[in-house]
Amino acid sequence: MDDRRLERLLRSLHATEPSRRVLDRxxxxxxxxxxxxxxxxxLIVDRQSEVLGSSDARAAxxxxxxxxxxxxxxxxxxxxxxxxxEPDLTSPGAMRRWPSFAPAAxxxxxxxxxxxxxxTGGIALGxxxxxxxxxxxxxxxxxxxSLMFADLAALAVDNALGSSTIDGVSLVTEAAESWAYSSVxxxxxxxxxxxxxxxxxxxLLRLRAFAFVTGRKVADLARLVLDRAVRIEPWTxxx
Amino acid sequence: xxxxxxxxxxALIDALVHLADTLVDDYDVIEFLQFLTERCxxxxxVDEAAVMLxxxxxxxxxVAASTERTRLLELFELQNQDGPCLDAFRTxxxxxxxxxxxxxxxxxxxxxxAMEVGFSAVHSVPLRLRREVIGxxxxxxxxxxxxxxxxxxxVRALSDIAxxxxxxxxxxxxxQSTSAxxxxxxxxxxxIEQAKGVLAERRSVSTDAAFDMLRGYxxxxxxxxxxxAADIVTRRLDIATVTGGGDTPxxx
Numbered sequence: 299m300d301d302r303r304l305e306r307l308l309r310s311l312h313a314t315e316p317s318r319r320v321l322d323r324x325x326x327x328x329x330x331x332x333x334x335x336x337x338x339x340x341l342i343v344d345r346q347s348e349v350l351g352s353s354d355a356r357a358a359x360x361x362x363x364x365x366x367x368x369x370x371x372x373x374x375x376x377x378x379x380x381x382x383x384e385p386d387l388t389s390p391g392a393m394r395r396w397p398s399f400a401p402a403a404x405x406x407x408x409x410x411x412x413x414x415x416x417x418t419g420g421i422a423l424g425x426x427x428x429x430x431x432x433x434x435x436x437x438x439x440x441x442x443x444s445l446m447f448a449d450l451a452a453l454a455v456d457n458a459l460g461s462s463t464i465d466g467v468s469l470v471t472e473a474a475e476s477w478a479y480s481s482v483x484x485x486x487x488x489x490x491x492x493x494x495x496x497x498x499x500x501x502l503l504r505l506r507a508f509a510f511v512t513g514r515k516v517a518d519l520a521r522l523v524l525d526r527a528v529r530i531e532p533w534t535x536x537x
Numbered sequence: 538x539x540x541x542x543x544x545x546x547x548a549l550i551d552a553l554v555h556l557a558d559t560l561v562d563d564y565d566v567i568e569f570l571q572f573l574t575e576r577c578x579x580x581x582x583v584d585e586a587a588v589m590l591x592x593x594x595x596x597x598x599x600v601a602a603s604t605e606r607t608r609l610l611e612l613f614e615l616q617n618q619d620g621p622c623l624d625a626f627r628t629x630x631x632x633x634x635x636x637x638x639x640x641x642x643x644x645x646x647x648x649x650x651a652m653e654v655g656f657s658a659v660h661s662v663p664l665r666l667r668r669e670v671i672g673x674x675x676x677x678x679x680x681x682x683x684x685x686x687x688x689x690x691x692v693r694a695l696s697d698i699a700x701x702x703x704x705x706x707x708x709x710x711x712x713q714s715t716s717a718x719x720x721x722x723x724x725x726x727x728x729i730e731q732a733k734g735v736l737a738e739r740r741s742v743s744t745d746a747a748f749d750m751l752r753g754y755x756x757x758x759x760x761x762x763x764x765x766a767a768d769i770v771t772r773r774l775d776i777a778t779v780t781g782g783g784d785t786p787x788x789x
Contacts, residue, residue: 480614481599481730482607485744488734488770498731498770524607524737524744 320454321351328428328447329353332440335431336408339416339451340365341424342376343508344531350424350455357429360403360411364427367398371413372425379422381441382413386433409433414444416452421500423507426451479516486520490530504530549691552576556698565761566722567729569702570601574674577695578603581688583660583676587613588699589622590664590672592723597622597672600726605748612647612654613675620647625661625673631693632661635683657681660689662696666704671719674699725763732766739776754779 314323314330325337336357340347347365352358364370374382384392387409392400403411410430415422426448428436436444483505490501508530509519522528556573570588577586587602587610599613616622621632621644634640635658640648651659658678663670674696676684684692703719729751736747751769755762768774 480617481610481726484727484730485607485734485737488731488736489738490734491731491770492735492738492776498735524734 319351321451322353323351324447324451324454325351325353325357325426328426328444329357331443331447332428332436334412334428334436334440336360336429337447338427338429339424339455340372340427341416341455341507341510342372343423343504343510345373346508346512347372347424348510351451356406356408357427360406360408360429361427363399363402363406367396367402369396370399370403370427371396371411372427375413375415375425376422379415379417381415381445383410383435384412385410385435387411388433407431410435412436412441412444414448416448416455418452418456418503421496421503423452423455423503479520482524483517483520486523489523493529549576549580552580553698556702565725565763566702567601567725567763568761570699570722571603571605573695573699573702574601574603577674577676577692580695581676581691582678582684583688583692584656584679585609585677587675588664588672589613589616589626589675590703590719590723591626591670593720597626598723598726600722605745605752607744608654612651612656615650616647616675618646619644620651621659621661622673622675625663625675626670629663629665629670631663631689632659633683634659636681638681651677655679658683660684660692662693664696664700664703666700666719671700671703725766728763728766728770732769735769736776736779750779 314326318326321339325339328337329335330353336353338352338357338361339350340361341350342348342365345368347368349358349361349365352361364372371382371384384395386392387400388404408429409432412428412430414426414428416424416426426444428440428444479502483502486505487498487501490496490504491498494501494504496504505519505523506516509516512519514522519528523530552572556569574586574588577583585603587599589597589599592598596617597614599610602609602613613622621634624630625632634643637644637648637652637657637659656677656679658681660676660678660683662674662676664672664674674692676692678684683689703722729748732751733744733747736742736750737744740747740750742750751765752762754760755765758765765774765779769776769779
């Protein structure tokens with residue numbers, strides 16, 4: 299990445315309204331930099347999602363549509379751990395792939411969606427979605443810009459999971475370090491690690507993120523996992 | 538009475554000799570503390586005992602208990618909100634209550650929950666490392682009433698031994714940092730809790746049963762429970778071979 303582009307991206311971030319939440323600002327700057335019509339960020343675990351930021355009202359609406367129907371490019375991006383592009387949301391392929399989301403988003407004026415996974419520690423916690431009103435692909439520069447904003451958003455989300463606020467907006471979250479947790483949380487991490495065949499640290503991260511999107515305390519969720527009342531599912535790649 | 542007192546003294550000496558032996562050997566701090574909590578229950582008029590240590594975030598974490606049961610561990614950990622252990626840790630003084638029913642105002646979270654699971658009295662002794670308090674030995678009684686003087690002295694002696702064990706851990710591991718022994722005990726404990734979860738899932742059993750498997754395997758193969766736990770968590774050990782009490786031939 300050349301320095302000028304970084305400078306331009308930081309400037310566009312700086313130019314956003316300072317009183318807005320940091321993820322809203324990232325989305326706003328992303329839409330601005332890529333000349334798209336909107337962008338949104340969602341935290342997604344186990345097909346449950348929480349909209350954490352958006353550039354504008356329509357982006358927020360379309361973002362929650364993906365969560366509501368539990369379908370859309372962001373789910374594909376997360377399952378595959380790589381960007382997922384739909385340059386024409388009204389195409390028969392898109393309508394087949396997302397039978398609920400695609401028509402609803404198209405009805406709200408969205409023509410194309412480009413989803414970028416928010417990757418932290420090798421796993422996807424959510425996605426940044428870039429929305430365009432017209433159909434057509436992003437060019438290379440728009441893709442690299444979006445990837446950078448996705449990295450920024452991943453940092454902000456990861457940070458938010460470990461603190462109680464995003465820019466002063468209170469969220470149901472607890473500390474990030476494993477020290478802060480009680481024995482049931484460690485039991486549950488071990489259990490999830492065996493269920494999903496992932497490391498215990500990643501399992502703890504998944505548990506925290508799931509607690510976050512479902513508005514539960516980590517220890518309460520851990521108890522449900524131990525009682526086998528809740529199961530955190532692996533990402534699947536079948537759409 | 539003199540016979541009983543003498544019997545207890547002999548048992549205490551036995552326990553001390555065993556503890557001293559464990560300390561000179563290549564030893565496992567978790568097992569050492571577990572042995573110590575079991576001796577508390579055996580030698581004094583208490584029904585459950587746990588060693589709680591402060592961790593890097595300032596939380597009290599239970600690292601060893603006389604009975605390894607999740608519900609009991611949760612009760613001990615509940616004291617991060619209020620309870621005798623937290624008070625002993627904060628004040629550096631022994632904290633006693635002979636009747637939890639009278640302590641609901643003092644410990645609004647802990648007292649009702651402890652009574653709910655069947656305990657009536659508590660005794661907490663701070664663990665001191667030089668001038669610093671690093672945790673507390675927490676003792677629970679099913680019946681009301683305080684420990685008598687002899688028992689109170691005995692558990693104080695055992696709490697000193699717990700601290701020595703933690704210092705020894707640091708010396709053995711050759712670390713320069715005062716808190717390294719403590720940190721190692723805490724980390725080992727987290728590994729054990731994670732390993733219980735892995736085993737519970739693989740075997741479709743409770744975490745309590747998983748702990749029995751873990752301990753049974755470690756004993757049968759003469760391994761440290763902390764090491765077995767770490768190997769389970771990192772999948773260096775084939776979990777399929779870990780069963781309770783050595784009832785299947787191992788691979789040793």
